[in-house]
Amino acid sequence: xxxxxxxxxxxxxxxxxxxxxxxxxxxxxxxxxxxxxxxxxxxxxxxxxxxxxxxxxxxxxxxxxxxxxxxxxxxxxxxxxxxxxxxxxxxxxxxxxxxxxxxxxxxxxxxxxxxxxxxxxxxxxxxxxxxxxxxxxxxx
Amino acid sequence: xxxxxxxxxxxxxxxxxxxxxxxxxxxxxxxxxxxxxxxxxxxxxxxxxxxxxxxxxxxxxxxxxxxxxxxxxxxxxxxxxxxxxxxxxxxxxxxxxxxxxxxxxxxxxxxxxxxxxxxxxxxxxxxxxxxxxxxxxxxxxxxxxxxxxxxxxxxxxxxxxxxxxxxxxxxxxxxxxxxxxxxxxxxxxxxxxxxxxxxxxxxxxxxxxxxxxxxxxxxxxxxxxxxxxxxxxxxxxxxxxxxxxxxxxxxxxxxxxxxxxxxxxxxxxxxxxxxxxxxxxxxxxxxxxxxxxxxxxxxxxxxxxxxxxxxxxxxxxxxxxxxxxxxxxxxxxxxxxxxxxxxxxxxxxxxxxxxxxxxxxxxxxxxxxxxxxxxxxxxxxxxxxxxxxxxxxxxxxxxxxxxxxxxxxxxxxxxxxxxxxxxxxxxxxxxxxxxxxxxxxxxxxxxxxxxxx
Numbered sequence: 001x002x003x004x005x006x007x008x009x010x011x012x013x014x015x016x017x018x019x020x021x022x023x024x025x026x027x028x029x030x031x032x033x034x035x036x037x038x039x040x041x042x043x044x045x046x047x048x049x050x051x052x053x054x055x056x057x058x059x060x061x062x063x064x065x066x067x068x069x070x071x072x073x074x075x076x077x078x079x080x081x082x083x084x085x086x087x088x089x090x091x092x093x094x095x096x097x098x099x100x101x102x103x104x105x106x107x108x109x110x111x112x113x114x115x116x117x118x119x120x121x122x123x124x125x126x127x128x129x130x131x132x133x134x135x136x137x138x139x140x
Numbered sequence: 141x142x143x144x145x146x147x148x149x150x151x152x153x154x155x156x157x158x159x160x161x162x163x164x165x166x167x168x169x170x171x172x173x174x175x176x177x178x179x180x181x182x183x184x185x186x187x188x189x190x191x192x193x194x195x196x197x198x199x200x201x202x203x204x205x206x207x208x209x210x211x212x213x214x215x216x217x218x219x220x221x222x223x224x225x226x227x228x229x230x231x232x233x234x235x236x237x238x239x240x241x242x243x244x245x246x247x248x249x250x251x252x253x254x255x256x257x258x259x260x261x262x263x264x265x266x267x268x269x270x271x272x273x274x275x276x277x278x279x280x281x282x283x284x285x286x287x288x289x290x291x292x293x294x295x296x297x298x299x300x301x302x303x304x305x306x307x308x309x310x311x312x313x314x315x316x317x318x319x320x321x322x323x324x325x326x327x328x329x330x331x332x333x334x335x336x337x338x339x340x341x342x343x344x345x346x347x348x349x350x351x352x353x354x355x356x357x358x359x360x361x362x363x364x365x366x367x368x369x370x371x372x373x374x375x376x377x378x379x380x381x382x383x384x385x386x387x388x389x390x391x392x393x394x395x396x397x398x399x400x401x402x403x404x405x406x407x408x409x410x411x412x413x414x415x416x417x418x419x420x421x422x423x424x425x426x427x428x429x430x431x432x433x434x435x436x437x438x439x440x441x442x443x444x445x446x447x448x449x450x451x452x453x454x455x456x457x458x459x460x461x462x463x464x465x466x467x468x469x470x471x472x473x474x475x476x477x478x479x480x481x482x483x484x485x486x487x488x489x490x491x492x493x494x495x496x497x498x499x500x501x502x503x504x505x506x507x508x509x510x511x512x513x514x515x516x517x518x519x520x521x522x523x524x525x526x527x528x529x530x531x532x533x534x535x536x537x538x539x540x541x542x543x544x545x546x547x548x549x550x551x552x553x554x555x556x557x558x559x560x561x562x563x564x565x566x567x568x569x570x571x572x573x574x575x576x577x578x579x580x581x582x583x584x585x586x587x588x589x590x591x592x593x
Contacts (some may be wrong), residue, residue: 006592008588008591008592019295035591037564037588037591039162039562039584040519040562040563040576041562041563041581042242043537043562043563043564044173044562044563044564044566044576044579045568046565046566046567046568048581049567049581049584049585052585052588053142053592056588056589056592057592058588058592067458069456070455070456070457070458071455071539072455072463072475072539072560072562073493073539073560073562073564074453074455074539074540074562075477075539076539076562076563079537079564079567079568080388082575083567083568090237107166107458133323
């Protein structure tokens, strides 16, 4: 059976989540691998939530926020950017791989970008294969 | 304006600007700079003798460079209050320390060269922002020749020219004083254009139609050409007005003008401006010689929109205008409680829409005042006093300055009236002392488990 990755998506309430809604209402098709969790702002996502997702067996984590300057909380998305840039080397170091963590800006009016982002990230995770956590489970 | 000024419960501050805002809904503190006018408002009777006697002239901002004003002037005839202001950049007293003609002739003794800027602090409950728009400067679009050819005007310049109290007394004329026999009006200059502004400025179609009506009225035998992409006559009575203009014999050419040039190819083009365009309805390139070109330039956000947005913690849309709370359900409020927006600072709109939005903003403020108390967001963050180590990381991060440091307890404390519940602080807190309600770490963890099982 081909590998179908499990991806956790953290979508901010105002832009990305609205964009995902729009993608739905405009009948865009995209990979079903991303399971979306709504948060108020991408700035709410911290290392605990991301680590939790990986330890629970996620193959990738996608964080989506508003475009810089467009954040409903003025600059929460910039905090997210700093945090995720800092976390990537950490996930590289512990063997999960920083590439499994992605941050994207999607504006509320950009439904097609949700589909595009989800598809390209799913494709990338498929290339990377299952997360090390899941591989170990398979071996046992 | 005059009735606003004379209203007993309204204090009108002209020639002033807000420099600092702090606080939250119901308890804003605004610091306002009152610029010096060098004329005592209480003594001035508005007789205007100073403006007659002042020997120095400058380009009038109100007439967009078509006319001149004195170094002491009232910006426009209906200005409220009817008190002139001295422009220190052109006044001989400020430049060379002499003249003082206005002071000599002022019977009321209102001229006061010693005035300095004053700062006042006011307590306000809510704020309505109506900073308006700037008119797009078409000179970067070199192919239209604004600033290169004398007889290319912007819409605003034409408007001043057609005004009876304007620089030409309402006479439509070319730079040499002669009457134009043919006029081209170019739509969508700087708007609906990916190189400048992608949005539609909404008002240009209608004012361009109005211009052709004015031209037809003042010069009955003039040839009038409208170069349009689409005519968007969307409002009440607008379509009827468009039909009326068509009946008045105006030439409508569907196609964005490509260029305005003075290079004549035939004898009849000699000495004229030639508008080049593709007429998409007949599918042919055309050259149309005219005497005058009017550019319907776009409405764009104010030049200082960034500073205003920062001062009031407002967000902006991709086009630069202020972002409303919800494009459909709440087009008047902003993401900051107690701050409302109205008019073109929120996006291009015409007068009826502006009046409607401004009335709505005023009504929202009044309803808050009459209620006496405000409802606040339930999803706010709270600090666990036991866990907080007082590191102050969250204070720096909060975009709404809702977190302050309690010097006595040495911990952070969150003002629930200011907090919007974004949760950035909860994510950043190294001790896990901050919980964002409805998005607690436990809830988020449970959700992650839920989606991954």
